[in-house]
Amino acid sequence: xxxxxxxxxxxxxxxxxxxxxxxxxxxxxxxxxxxxxxxxxxxxxxxxxxxxxxxxxxxxxxxxxxxxxxxxxxxxxxxxxxxxxxxxxxxxxxxxxxxxxxxxxxxxxxxxxxxxxxxxxxxxxxxxxxxxxxxxxxxxxxxxxxxxxxxxxxxxxxxxxxxxxxxxxxxxxxxxxxxxxxxxxxxxxxxxxxxxxxxxxxxxxxxxxxxxxxxxxxxxxxxxxxxxxxxxxxxxxxxxxxxxxxxxxxxxxxxxxxxxx
Amino acid sequence: xxxxxxxxxxxxxxxxxxxxxxxxxxxxxxxxxxxxxxxxxxxxxxxxxxxxxxxxxxxxxxxxxxxxxxxxxxxxxxxxxxxxxxxxxxxxxxxxxxxxxxxxxxxxxxxxxxxxxxxxxxxxxxxxxxxxxxxxxxxxxxxxxxxxxxxxxxxxxxxxxxxxxxxxxxxxxxxxxxxxxxxxxxxxxxxxxxxxxxxxxxxxxxxxxxxxxxxxxxxxxxxxxxxxxxxxxxxxxxxxxxxxxxxxxxxxxxxxxxxxxxxxxxxxxxxxxxxxxxxxxxxxxxxxxxxxxxxxxxxxxxxxxxxx
Ligand SMILES: Nc1ncnc2c1ncn2[C@@H]1O[C@H](COP(=O)(O)OP(=O)(O)O)[C@@H](O)[C@H]1O
Ligand SMILES: [Mg+2]
Numbered sequence: 001x002x003x004x005x006x007x008x009x010x011x012x013x014x015x016x017x018x019x020x021x022x023x024x025x026x027x028x029x030x031x032x033x034x035x036x037x038x039x040x041x042x043x044x045x046x047x048x049x050x051x052x053x054x055x056x057x058x059x060x061x062x063x064x065x066x067x068x069x070x071x072x073x074x075x076x077x078x079x080x081x082x083x084x085x086x087x088x089x090x091x092x093x094x095x096x097x098x099x100x101x102x103x104x105x106x107x108x109x110x111x112x113x114x115x116x117x118x119x120x121x122x123x124x125x126x127x128x129x130x131x132x133x134x135x136x137x138x139x140x141x142x143x144x145x146x147x148x149x150x151x152x153x154x155x156x157x158x159x160x161x162x163x164x165x166x167x168x169x170x171x172x173x174x175x176x177x178x179x180x181x182x183x184x185x186x187x188x189x190x191x192x193x194x195x196x197x198x199x200x201x202x203x204x205x206x207x208x209x210x211x212x213x214x215x216x217x218x219x220x221x222x223x224x225x226x227x228x229x230x231x232x233x234x235x236x237x238x239x240x241x242x243x244x245x246x247x248x249x250x251x252x253x254x255x256x257x258x259x260x261x
Numbered sequence: 262x263x264x265x266x267x268x269x270x271x272x273x274x275x276x277x278x279x280x281x282x283x284x285x286x287x288x289x290x291x292x293x294x295x296x297x298x299x300x301x302x303x304x305x306x307x308x309x310x311x312x313x314x315x316x317x318x319x320x321x322x323x324x325x326x327x328x329x330x331x332x333x334x335x336x337x338x339x340x341x342x343x344x345x346x347x348x349x350x351x352x353x354x355x356x357x358x359x360x361x362x363x364x365x366x367x368x369x370x371x372x373x374x375x376x377x378x379x380x381x382x383x384x385x386x387x388x389x390x391x392x393x394x395x396x397x398x399x400x401x402x403x404x405x406x407x408x409x410x411x412x413x414x415x416x417x418x419x420x421x422x423x424x425x426x427x428x429x430x431x432x433x434x435x436x437x438x439x440x441x442x443x444x445x446x447x448x449x450x451x452x453x454x455x456x457x458x459x460x461x462x463x464x465x466x467x468x469x470x471x472x473x474x475x476x477x478x479x480x481x482x483x484x485x486x487x488x489x490x491x492x493x494x495x496x497x498x499x500x501x502x503x504x505x506x507x508x509x510x511x512x513x514x515x516x517x518x519x520x521x522x523x524x525x526x527x528x529x530x531x532x533x534x535x536x537x538x539x540x541x542x543x544x545x546x547x548x549x550x551x552x553x554x555x556x557x558x559x560x561x562x563x564x565x566x567x568x569x
Contacts, residue, residue: 006367010353017355080351085409088317088345088419089368090337260320 003091004099011073011103016110021065025111028061032118036126047127054122055139058115059146059215063174066108066147070154071166073100078261087261094253101155101249105148112147116140139216142234145241146214150174152248153209159255176204177211209244213237263331265417265448266293266316271325273311273472285311287472288325293450293465295416298443300463300480301452304560308472309452310348313419317345330417341369344410348421348452350402354395358386358405361394365409380408384438400431407438417448424453436462456552468556470563476555483555488548489528491520496540506531517543 015021035054077083077100086096119140120133154170161169176183187193187201214237273286286308293299301309314320316327318335327334329343352361362377381387384404394402403423410418420439424432440462442449451463467477476483494517501513509522518540520531524547535542 002370002372003368006364010356010364013355014353081347081349082351082353084314084317084319084347085345085350085352085365085406086368087319088340088343089365089413090340091368092337 003089004095004102007086007091007096007099008103008106011100012107012110015069015104015107018069020068021107021111024061024065024068025114028057028065028115029118031057031061032115033122036122050126051123051136054119055136055143058112058119058140059143061115062108062112062143062147063150065111066150067154067167067170067174069108070101070104070151071158071163071170073104073155074158074256075163083261093257097155097159097253097256098249101152104155105151108147108151109144112140112144138234142214142216142237145238146211149209149211149241149244149248152245152252156248156252156255159252159259173208174211177208178215179212180205180208180210181212210240213240263295264292264328265295265297266291266299266327266329266450268312268316268327269325271312271315271327272323273308273315273320274323284323284472286315286322289469289472289474291327291467291474292477293448295448296443296446297464298439298449298451298462300466301450301469302456302466302556303452303454303469305454307454307469309454309469310421312469313345313421313450313452317343317419341413342415343417343419344413344415345419346403346406346410346421346423349425350406352394352402352405355393357391357393358397359390361405362409362412366412369413371412376412380411381405383411384408385434400427400434403427403431403435404438407435415447418442418450420449420451422453423451425455456556461552468559470560473563475559475563480552484549484552486548486550487524489522489524490544490546490548491518491522491528491531491535492543492545493518493520493535493540494543496535496538500535500538500540503534504531521548 032054035057036050038053074083074097077086083096087093116137120137123136124130124133150170153173154166157166157169184201184205187197193201268289268291271286271289271291272284274282274284276282289308289312291312301312303309311320315322316329316334317340318337322334329339332339353364356364358381359374359377362380363372363374366373366377378387378390381390384407386401386404386408389397389401394405397405407420407423410420423439424435427435439449439451443464461480463480465478466480466483467474469475496516496518498513500518501511504511504520506520506522506527509520509527511521512519518535522528522531528545532542532545
């Protein structure tokens with residue numbers, strides 16, 4: 001256990017010092033703080049559009065950070081040979097992998113926390129209204145689960161593809177997974193769709209993690225479209241995410257165990 | 262004494278597009294005794310690092326077997342009592358020396374600041390404990406590498422090219438530390454492609470080339486040339502002609518007689534005859550081969566053999 005904690009905290013230490021990540025984070029923060037200046041809208045519109053825009057910026061920045069952080073997570077350790085001193089100690093490979101993953105999502109969480117703080121501050125300074133801050137703050141929590149899932153996808157791929165390929169694979173999967181509901185509805189529910197295509201759509205729907213579950217900015221923007229039972233929804237989507245993460249990590253460990261480093 | 266490392270036909274095959282399957286390590290039979298400094302010598306690309314990685318189950322053998330401290334390779338238990346200093350290692354640069362040691366010690370489930378400080382002292386880095394690794398020189402990094410390799414009080418240390426790219430002073434520092442390790446009863450396995458002072462402290466060596474061991478044995482025996490040089494004074498020049506030893510090179514200059522001869526009974530006879538001629542023996546020196554010569558010769562021979 002201590003080994004996993006040590007590896008995780010070292011990973012956080014490394015991640016928050018990585019220039020690329022800090023630059024992406026800075027760009028995200030910059031856009032968050034200038035977002036209010038970008039609209040020329042009526043006050044009512046401004047609130048909803050602004051919120052959704054800022055959440056969008058936060059989400060996109062987090063996704064880029066998550067991918068850039070995790071596709072290099074294992075390859076860098078191998079390339080710099082830091083992994084050798086670690087694996088020559090009584091550390092099992094699964095402990096190493098879990099430690100790296102936990103460290104990565106902790107670092108990601110820290111960065112998202114910072115962005116969320118800036119987002120809420122910007123919103124407050126503009127609206128002078130605290131009543132909806134709590135509601136808005138829920139979205140980044142959902143995003144955090146989403147990004148943890150994305151990180152697990154990238155870690156899984158990183159055990160057998162190169163960082164560049166992984167970048168596009170994970171990014172692509174995130175893109176498809178984010179539109180999964182829409183895509184699936186289009187194919188599966190249309191009576192004109194060929195049964196074979198329908199079957200493929202169903203398979204994709206099962207295999208690809210549904211990232212769209214976590215895109216909950218819509219209920220905030222349109223309070224009319226509230227989710228029936230928010231607590232149950234949050235629990236379900238979190239459990240769904242954790243389940244997928246576990247499957248991906250187990251897969252990653254099985255591959256990594258056989259791999260030569 | 263038990264064997265610290267033993268391998269039987271240990272083999273690693275890599276497939277490459279241009280060369281096909283290549284046995285990078287080829288049926289290696291190694292035998293390292295407990296408590297010795299063992300030199301694993303060979304040119305670049307000979308298969309030294311690959312062998313070490315297999316012994317540490319960082320990579321897996323294609324075939325063959327190996328045991329480290331009596332346990333089959335792959336058994337993680339043994340990792341508690343061995344340690345490894347990789348070739349050209351890299352450490353998390355943002356950490357201070359002390360933080361780095363604390364990190365590695367937590368991998369053993371330990372959290373002993375005092376021990377880490379002691380080890381820093383031991384490798385002469387006590388004054389640099391709070392500097393970050395990025396501020397360390399190469400020699401300092403190598404010393405902290407040795408410190409981390411001592412955290413678990415190991416019985417066996419694998420040092421892969423421990424003096425690669427270091428200046429002569431750093432060489433000496435590392436050599437002295439390694440000698441201390443042996444005095445503490447540890448087994449030290451050193452791989453190297455250059456023959457610096459560090460290799461001279463080895464008790465036994467194996468010379469590996471193209472994945473195969475071409476020489477293995479006590480360093481003193483491998484270097485033993487089988488010849489002696491005898492120097493004597495206070496002899497007439499005419500004595501030179503009385504020396505009738507096969508394969509000997511006799512010379513006389515500035516009142517000194519110098520005989521370069523093979524070892525054997527003739528040596529005693531020569532010494533006796535010098536004495537009875539009332540000559541003074543200045544020195545009798547066994548002529549050792551230079552390690553460099555042995556190394557270059559061995560590698561060249563096997564390369565030629567392979568080319569034929
Ligand atoms: N992963 C690998 N794939 C293919 N060839 C490799 C791999 N690792 C090492 N080699 C080759 O194996 C040979 C031995 O390498 P190595 O053990 O590092 O040599 P040494 O440590 O003696 O310098 C080299 O020719 C190297 O190119
Ligand atoms: Mg090497």
